Amino acid sequence: MLNLSIVLEDSARNTPDGTAIVFGDMRLPYSMIDTVANQVANLLVARGIGRGDKVALACPNLPYFPFVYFGILKAGATVVPLNVLLQSREIAYHLDDSDAKALFCFEGTPELPLGERGRAGFEAAPGCEHFFVLPATPLATESEYGESIWAALGGMASQFETVQTAPDDTAVILYTSGTTGQPKGAELSHQNMLTNALISDRMFPSTDGGDTYLAVLPLFHSFGQTVVMNTGFLRGASVVLMPRFDPAQALSLMLSENVTFFAGVPTMYWAMLTTIHAEGVEVPRSLRVAVAGGASSPVEVLKDFETTFGIGILEGYGLSETSPVASFNQPGRPAKPGTVGTPIWGVEMKLIDGDWKTVEGEGPGEIAIRGHNIMKGYYGRPEATDEVMRDGWFRTGDIGTRDGDGYYSIVDRAxxxxxxxGFNVYPRELEEVLMTHEAVSLAAVVGVAHESHGEEIKAYVIRTPGSAITEEELIAWARNNMAAYKYPRMVEFRDSLPMTATGKILKRELR
Known part of the structure; x- marks a missing residue:
């Protein structure tokens, strides 16, 4: 029997007084997180929710997230974390699609009216029976949107006998961003999630005297959930919660809390470095491990980070469907900047073509993955599952190459x-070249429709502060530094680029 909530329960037994969560001035010990999670589990059981039922959670990085997440798991139910930027119509879709019986929803703020959207989404999803509000005011027992969690937990026992789930019972349904068609829910088992946390824990060296993790990646997303919250709790670390990424604030928290472990996406590293260079902010020296994933880091950012912080960024790779870590630049082997390392323990990777045939040598080819981290399938979508799974292998939709030592590099999304x-052009390669120009701070390259070439190449560029380069000058420079069929014929300067809640550049909004 196996239940992912053991990552919390075990630390609550071993270090009940150890700080689990830091949020503003709050310091919450492991024993308290476990107690509130037990009350949440008792509440769910009292409302008729148990093993195999789905419960949705819409909440930014606040202490509520682990309270509810682990409470749902303890009850034997499945957590369906929702992106906090979803609109009401999308919330209704996720509740319907996942067959959620209940929704725990943060009340929201004037900037993020999540309570209002969540309530409307709940009203539009007839199958969802219970709505619990996570109030913005700590411990508030009333909310205009419905029943407050604190009122609902009144009188609930603080002890709970965790439901014994089977290793292949579904622990979490993670919705993929749905760049094509409607979002699909990847079903991840207790074994998928727990094994991924155990291997992540083993892979990242721990710090003498304990670790402090900065949780700025959204916990509703697989990367923040597994690599930060679950791995952090597993090793009894303190997890510092940050609801919205702000580079200056992240650096200040690293300094004040002596953060030893940071996981982020490349745009976060880029933003922190830009802040340090522009504003002369003090560089935190407590950092021992810096991990990047979610997209490939520009080599210029990797170099700058190592020079500035004195440690390298370790890059890994994975997807919601792989729980998420699949490969990593692992301790004990040389890190190769610009690669996503080698497959983690117990996982195999290979390159394939469009017909699932293995591509030998360096590639390029589409990356396929097999191992203990592969999802059970897309919830309620056997056809979609069959398209991406075969003989235990999952095809990722990412194009990669592999060097002689078995290190993989991501070329681009297919x-x-x-x-x-008629020529294949990979945007990431052009972005890397553009970022070597001193006037270019960040670049995103997309294809735009063109009558004779099919697609033409366009670059969106954020300039470095104070630089006055023109479009013509940058295009001329690119022409001298890239093959004739590759260089961007159009450049548009922007002050910012559209990004997802997880910090990935939204190329579909630029096309």
Whole structure:
């Protein structure tokens, strides 16, 4: 029997007084997180929710998240974490699609009216029976949107006998961003999630005297959930919660809390470095491990970080469907900047073509993955599952290469590839080259429709502060530094680029 909630329960037994969560001035010990999670589990059981039922959670990085997440798991139910930026119509879709019986929803703020959207989404999903509000005011027992969790937990026992789930019972349903069609829910088992946390814990060296994790990646997303919250709790670390990424604030928390472990996406590293160079902010020296994933880091950012912080960024790779970690630049082997390392313990990777045939040598090819981290399938979608799974292998939709030592590099998303005049152009390669220019701070390259070439290449660029380069000058420079069929024919300067809640650049909004 196996239940993912053991990552919390075990630390609550071993270090009940150890700080589990830091949020503003709050310091919450492991024993308290476990107690509130027990009350949540008792509440669910009292409302007729148990093993195999689905419960949705819409909440930013606040202490509520682990309270509710682990309470749902203890009850034997499945957590369905929702992106906090969803609109009401999308919330209703996720509740319907996942067959959620209940929704725990943060009340929201004027900038993020989540309570209002959540309530409307709940009203539009007839199958969802219970709505619990996570109030913005700590311990408030009333809310205009419905029953407050604190009122509902009144009188609930603080002890709970965790439901014994089977290793392949579904622990979490993670919705993929749905760049094509409607979002699909990847079903991840207790074994998928727990094994991924155990291996992440083993892979990242721990700090003498204990670790402090900065949780700025959204916990509703697989990367923040497994690598920060679950791995942090597993090793009894303190997890510092940050609801919205702000580079100056992240650096200040690293300094004040002596953060030893940071996981982020490349745009976060880029933003922190930009802040340090522009504003002369003090560089935190407590950091021992810096991990990047979610997208490939520009090599210029990797170099700058190592020079500035004195440690390298370790890059890994994975997807919601792989729980998420699949490969990593692992301790004990040389890290190769610009690669996503080698497959983690118990996982195999290979390159395939469009017909699932293995591509030998360096590739490029589509990355396929097999191992203990692969999802059970997309919830309620056997056809979609069959498209991406075969003989235990999962095809990722990412194009990669593999060097002689078995290190993988991500070339690009298959669907981001630009076909210009019959030539395949990978945007990431052009972004890397553009970022070597001193006037270019960040670049995103996309294909735009063109009558004779099929697609033309366009670059969106954020300039470095104070630089006055023109579009013509940058295009001329690119022409001298890239093959004739590759260089961008159009450049548009922007002050910012559209990003997802997890900090990935939204190319579909630029096309």
């Amino acid at each position: 669907k981001d590839m630009i076909i210009r005049g």
